[in-house]
Amino acid sequence: MGAGRGQLGRVGRAGVKRVILAWSSGKDSAWALHVLRQDPEIEVAGLFTTLNEQFDRVAMHAVRNQLLHQQAEAAGLPLLTVGLPWPCSNEEYERRMAAACTQMVSEGIQAVAFGDLFLEDVRAYREKQLAPTGLEPLFPLWKLPTAELARAMIASGQKARITCVDPRKLPASFATDTGSYLADAENLRALIRKCMTDLRQALVERGLLDAAEEATSPPAEITVVDRRLDQRIPLPAFQWQDTSATADR
Numbered sequence: 001m002g003a004g005r006g007q008l009g010r011v012g013r014a015g016v017k018r019v020i021l022a023w024s025s026g027k028d029s030a031w032a033l034h035v036l037r038q039d040p041e042i043e044v045a046g047l048f049t050t051l052n053e054q055f056d057r058v059a060m061h062a063v064r065n066q067l068l069h070q071q072a073e074a075a076g077l078p079l080l081t082v083g084l085p086w087p088c089s090n091e092e093y094e095r096r097m098a099a100a101c102t103q104m105v106s107e108g109i110q111a112v113a114f115g116d117l118f119l120e121d122v123r124a125y126r127e128k129q130l131a132p133t134g135l136e137p138l139f140p141l142w143k144l145p146t147a148e149l150a151r152a153m154i155a156s157g158q159k160a161r162i163t164c165v166d167p168r169k170l171p172a173s174f175a176t177d178t179g180s181y182l183a184d185a186e187n188l189r190a191l192i193r194k195c196m197t198d199l200r201q202a203l204v205e206r207g208l209l210d211a212a213e214e215a216t217s218p219p220a221e222i223t224v225v226d227r228r229l230d231q232r233i234p235l236p237a238f239q240w241q242d243t244s245a246t247a248d249r
Helices: 027-037 065-075 090-106 120-133 146-156 185-205
Strands: 017-022 042-052 079-084 111-113 136-138 220-226 231-238
Touching (some): 027 042, 027 146, 042 065, 120 136
Antiparallel strands (some): 220 231
């Protein structure tokens, strides 16, 4: 465990709350950082992330450690990493997180912020675990309407890139380092069709959708936004079809 770019620093601005942000490396934590930085009563003092020690990747999203440090560098914030064994018992996880919280307090951190949106059990667990530490839990995105949140993210220019895929589910080309794959309308159509087809298959396999009934279901109609052209791109309606015909699209 350690701060990847030096210590968090014990001296902050007078009258502001010193906060460390739980950094999953994904879009929600990035937006939480943006929101926190708009609050004049909060100073974001650093980021903290759990790492899978065996694979040297972010425990939550499997992002490489190198990329994680590049994100912290871009944000201009010190990074506190908490290594976790693989597999990791809940007891060991809580022991290591307690040690990290002790370090945070010793370095003048007053609160821990999370990018959680609406999972009540996750929030309750975080609040319970932080209660004995003296650290205040903050949830800057809590219960924000997801459609409104997504529009705000897009309008801000924030971009999300796919950095890791399961090649059994999607072609490796979906994990691109250019960020251009999903910007292409045809690729996006293929992705949505793939997801919809997989969903249909899963529902049929679990008995939640009758195979005969789904054949007569109305076609799906989806609309996406292409920010490059600033216009709506209608995706043509399509009927459900056998996944064997679309799995490699």
